[in-house]
Amino acid sequence: MEKRWVQAGWADRKTTDLLVQQLNIDESLAQILVQRGITSFDAARDFFRPDMKHLHDPFLMKDMDTAIRRIDLALEHQEKILIYGDYDVDGTTSVALAYSFFKQLTNRLEYYIPDRHKEGYGISTEGIDYAKSAGCTLIIALDCGIKSNDKIDYALSMGIDFIICDHHLPGETLPAAVAVLDPKRADCPYPFKELAGCGIGFKLAQAYALTHNMAKESYEQYLDLVMISVAADIVPVLDENRIFAYHGLLKLNTSPSLGLKALMRSTGRDKDFTLTDIVFSIAPRINAAGRMDHASEAVKMLLCDEDLSADEQSSFINLQNTERKTSDQQTTAEALAIIGDCEILINRKTTVVFNEHWNKGVIGIVASRLTEKYYRPTVVLTASNGLLTGSARSVAGFDLYEALADCADLLLQFGGHKFAAGLTMDPKNFDSFSQRFEQVVARSIPEELLCPELQIDTEISFQQINAKFQRIVAQMAPFGPGNPAPVFVSHNVFCVGNPYIVGTKHLKLNIKQQNSATFDGIGFGLADLQQAIVPHKPFSMCYTVEENIWKEQKRLQLNIKSIRMDN
Structure with a gap:
């Protein structure tokens, strides 16, 4: 899906120049710090080295x-x-x-x-x-x-x-x-x-x-437990949450509890976890217990004090996660079929789908998947105790809770926040709710919000990218809401050789800019761009800079978020 590129404005030049001198860093990185409210040496020190002594009373x-x-x-x-x-x-x-x-x-x-x-x-x-x-x-x-x-x-x-x-x-x-x-x-x-x-x-x-x-x-x-909650609950990784995330990751990667250690091993590795790893590999496993059976099984695992019981409990949790993935994939496919079979649903500003047989535990995940695909406010409902119960997800910038509030007379209850919510209604109100929700969103959502936004921190040239540059970027972690991984844009870059597909949907290519080194690039989910990229034909690219480790060899890699072909 095409994305809206939104580039941040220039930060205060005087403050940026001061940080360049005080921290001995690239001007573009200093600019990003200032954009994120880090405007002094002391603030930068606290940011790069989160300290437990800065927790509030x-x-x-x-x-x-x-x-x-x-x-x-x-x-x-x-x-x-x-x-x-x-x-x-x-x-x-x-x-x-x-x-x-x-x-x-x-x-x-x-x-x-x-x-x-x-x-x-x-x-x-x-x-x-x-x-x-x-x-x-x-x-x-x-x-x-x-x-x-x-x-x-x-x-x-x-x-x-x-x-x-x-x-x-x-x-x-x-x-x-x-x-x-x-x-x-x-x-x-x-x-x-x-x-x-x-x-x-x-x-x-x-x-x-x-x-x-x-x-x-x-x-x-117990800092590792707090860190996992920060990652999973999508709270801003700022202030105390940044301290929790930083020290919680240190705890997890050096001396995790027995239950978490066993759960980490079930992912195929047992160290070097990042906050992103928690979101996509640890949190879903913990969540699977409550989605497929009973969440007390997750607590049992987290409380394990013996290796054998921890391994057994994590294996059970891992099995539940496998069942969860099968269930949410099947439910997503069924929901996509409902939308695809109905031309009216395709042309709406919202998605509202229902099937009485769907598992209540996975409909939130399905709502998220549908939102990613169609990028519009989404409600997924199933039957529960004679009522319809559901999960709703929004798009960036649109207040989902307020939209549901405008439908309150058709709901028995609802709760949540701007981006996600839960709701319950009488089955007889389904059609009326679907129509009202569409009307409310259609008249209030700006058209641009129906296209995903890609926030760009700053433009750089490939000549700025080196080991020191990446090392400083890495020290800005843990990344998450409020402190995302810096996204850079570069223009007039080109592919060396032909791009190729990794797996079924990921794009791999070698990229360079005039007078720069050649970098490995990976675009997850961007395989459909393969035919558009012609060797040595210039394009613009948004990406993050990361370190890739393959067979114990470390190389800088550009994680591509979006590509636009230059005219």
């Missing part, structure tokens, strides 16, 4: 002191505590972190993950009933609960207190929990608002450890 978070006092009371009176979390990666890593941390202090501890298919998202009546039957009088809820007012009231009626550790937007009224830890509370002064749910759990553990003079290792040993 956890007691800046509203209700943190109250939460610690309630936990102290529970431990003092030997109350039984239930650690409750959502069924996705953020939820399961949150539960593993909190359970492991407080296990150092008490054996009167259990955890609970709701069943995606039977209970749905968030705090459930079944979970509270379980807590009551197990004799728990305190529930610490992670990555959920901020809008579960009625469920918290139900728990209180049964003599069960709640501490909520959530990162989603609150409703108009906060639930009646003992403590509500959420930086997005309007009255919370915490300086960083974009923590993942596991990050909130980490701050709770950090606060407890600081209060009781526990060693830093008592909570820092």
